[in-house]
Amino acid sequence: xxxxxxxxxxxxxxxxxxxxxxxxxxxxxxxxxxxxxxxxxxxxxxxxxxxxxxxxxxxxxxxxxxxxxxxxxxxxxxxxxxxxxxxxxxxxx
Numbered sequence: 001x002x003x004x005x006x007x008x009x010x011x012x013x014x015x016x017x018x019x020x021x022x023x024x025x026x027x028x029x030x031x032x033x034x035x036x037x038x039x040x041x042x043x044x045x046x047x048x049x050x051x052x053x054x055x056x057x058x059x060x061x062x063x064x065x066x067x068x069x070x071x072x073x074x075x076x077x078x079x080x081x082x083x084x085x086x087x088x089x090x091x092x093x
Contacts, residue, residue, distance in 0.1 A: 007050040018053040019046065025064025027075070 009016040023031070049056035067078050085091075 004048060005051060006047040012050075014053050015050050015056075018057045022057050022061040022064060025061050027067055
């Protein structure tokens, strides 16, 4: 859960549009929330950027672009890189 003010997608059209636009860049498997960790967008790392929608888009579309199937790495390799980076950064999400 974030400890800063966040804006819900349902309450702000600009935030909703930016989140939906950056989500289109992610692999299809990412569209299904994981019930045990899904606390809503506003309580996520994405939601923590909702006060600044342009920053939110650029920060999270970068990851979506890095997961592109047009890149020379296989999906498994992309996932392993993101896992190692998260572990290195002691990131639990």
